[in-house]
Amino acid sequence: MSSQPRKNNIIDLKKAAAKREERRWSAPVPKPSRPSPLSKPQRLRARRRKMRLVMFSICLLCSAGLVGGLGFVSHMERFAITDIKVDGAQQLSANALTAAVQSGLSDNIFRIFSKANMFIYPRTQIEEELAGRFPRIKDVELSRPGLLAQAVVVTVQERQPYAKWCADSMCYFLDAGGFIFAEADASAPTTSYVFNMGLIPKQGPIGQTFLHGRLIGIVHFLELLAAAGYEPQGIRVENEKDFSVSLTDGPTLMVPFDADGEKVVHDLQLALEADSVRDRGAELEYVDLRFGNRVYYKFKGE
Structure with a gap:
């Protein structure tokens, strides 16, 4: 066996590395895939979408300009x-x-x-x-x-004063509808009637309505009393069902809110003509007309 290597059995590593590098760089680079072209309907839809966006932007700018211009003109x-x-x-x-x-x-x-x-x-x-x-x-x-x-x-x-609503030493004016609208001072003109109680507690009187929905009937009853020869001074709300009426030079009347005014006046006349009170009318303290055909009364000092 010969000790000398054969020429055809020799590998030049430097040349092999160079060829390998050459092959790597000379290899074809894959081209990126191109998107498939849009169809005609797709292109039309994209174009319309773009046009709508442009038109919306133009309208928005025009609207803002118009509003700003009108705002400027409004300050002229x-x-x-x-x-x-x-x-x-x-x-x-x-x-x-x-x-x-x-x-x-x-x-x-x-x-x-x-x-x-x-x-x-x-x-x-x-x-x-x-x-x-x-x-x-x-x-x-x-x-x-x-x-x-x-x-x-x-x-x-x-509003014109129709009556006064009073509590303690303070009085306020109310109109014909019962709306309390102003404080009545000492120099204020007198009114036909004076009312008491009947408001929402812990609220100022001004702005409240006295006997909302009921005052018209009460005023009509007071007018019936005046037409019958009595002089009502006003009313005081006793509770949700009853009120009292003070008469000048006469007794206090106790009346229910749901009473018929004409019947109450008629019953009062009959009661005051009864034998037991006819000659002592000035001594009466109150006449209670809340119980239909039964009329209760009390003399002062009893």
């Missing part, structure tokens, strides 16, 4: 309310009403449009705020003299 001085006039106020302060209207015209609507603009000022809202702030107001209306007038006229109708 030529369209602003600059004068407030008050008509019909007697006991109410015209200055207080003017200040309340000015307060209602301050600030903006949606933080954009001026409330003082003559075309969009919140008329109904201000009317409601005035009625709530000033209980003496029975009716209020805001108006402008002309289309381009920069003045607002506040026309008010005040």
